[in-house]
Amino acid sequence: MKNFRKKILVFLLIAFVSANVTSQNTESNVTESDKKIEKKKKKKKGRKKKAKLPKIDLSHWKVTLPVANEKGKPYEIEPPEILDFAKMDIAKPYMYIDSTKGAIVFHAMPTDSKTRNTKYTRSELREQMVPGDNNTNWTFKQGGTMKGKLAMEEVTRDSDGKYHRVIIMQIHGRLTNEQRDLIGEDDNNAPPILKIYWDKGKIRVKTKILKNLNASDTEILHEDAWDDDEGFNFKQEVGFKKFTLEVRVSEGKMLIVLNNTEYKSYESIHIKKWGVFENYFKAGNYFQSRDEGAFAKVKFYELEVSH
Template sequence: MKKFRKEILITILIVFLSVNAISQNKKSSVTESDLKTEQKHKKKKKKKVKLPKIDLSHWKVTLPVANEEGKPIEINPPEILDFASNEIAKPYMYIDSTKGAIVFHAMPTDSKTKNTKYTRSELREQMVPGDNNTNWTFADGAYMKGKLAMDATTRDSDGKYHRTIIMQIHGRLTNEQRDLIGEDDNNAPPMLKIYWDKGKIRVKTKVLKNLNATDEELLHEDAWDNDDGFNFEEEVGFRKFTLEVKVSEGKMVIVLNGNEFKVYESIHIRRWGVFENYFKAGNYFQSRDEGSFSKVRFYELEVSH
């Protein structure tokens, strides 16, 4: 009888130890799983916010939304430095912290700048913050470099992507030139327009209609015509790419991804030297189609003179 009780006690002890071991394994397993989950959460929490490498202290922005007078709203320095908190700017110029870029969003609205039917979310260089009257000439020299990408864009009725202007060199009349030719503003033609055009980069410049025009005659906008344009071979699509614009007296060079170069060095560029200029960068959308839009990401943008 005693032997039987002893066997029962031994059996109970073995069962107890087995159950306890299984329980310990389960606890250990659950703990490891919880630890892995916790580590994943910590990794997510540690994910750094990416910011664009762009100093906006020498830029103003024109937005595709109008003020009470029907003119496009502009934000100048220093207010532009806080654009991310500006409720008016938020839909059209905002930071994508996952990509580390400023997104410029444009679409057709009733807010259009003078002499155009298109709208823009676009930066305008100001060599002196808040002042449009201090600009540069080709003889002064200028350099702009941007790292950017098309974020999203719509298609037209033929299924082709809408295009947008992503960089410009815009001419400007001095006050003396403006008064000389009797204009009511300082606007002059853009010498350079760089397009994102159906996944490729297209460049357009101005050429004189009459090479013998006097210095006064070439100050008029109708003295200039558009050239035939130039397409870089590489298709950038929606990938990130770099553009450089190098300007010196009588010369303009456009560089795509450090590999392809387009050099302009002609009488047209030399005679353009009479104008002052400023850089523009962003999204000057080239469509009025209903429901159309584009978004351009700028990761980096730098200018020097």
């Protein structure tokens, strides 16, 4: 009987010691775990979110905004003032930085502030080879390349439920002062040889064709000598995702590249004839609607031009 009691006591003692040790280990583990969690929280609090900036040098661009200046014309910001656009109150609603995405947002909607010869408004960049000067431009013989990484952030729909269209890149023609005077025009405007649209989630390209291939070098300077082609649609759908566009021009040739996978090349007689004009690149948001309440926002993450 005594031996039995001893065994019981020994068993209870062992159980008590074991339970106490387990309890201490558990408390120790919980404490260590709590400490680690607390440290992680402190680290997160200590980390400041770094602002992302777009990879875009604006020193050779001016912007046209969908708001009027004191003369009733679209407000423009040229270099070097454009470098501080983010601090300018007049630009903030239409051209601003999204520091979470690292992009410049171009916002446009119908207003009474329209550029000449169009019914649409824009928040759009215009290349200036010489900052602040519109008179120095390039020809296809001199060549040039424009590369961009962008995305449609937001765009409204029309009454049929279809997304409004937006021109996101252009090559615009320009008359020299001598050409302007030769044909008796009052400005240097010439047609755009290239318009690239975001069109219902896809990329559509439009270019110009000469109505009369036998027209003289003077006759082709007139805007009404040119007509629109049928247009070209890239197969892939970009939707609201980020995508890349590249435009390469050289003498008698124009190449458009989407996402480095699809290509559209123009090497016709029409492109060769176009060589008579000077040109400049454009990029941003040229909104193609006058519907009430309509708007679009286009994000540019990268934009680069070379000649």
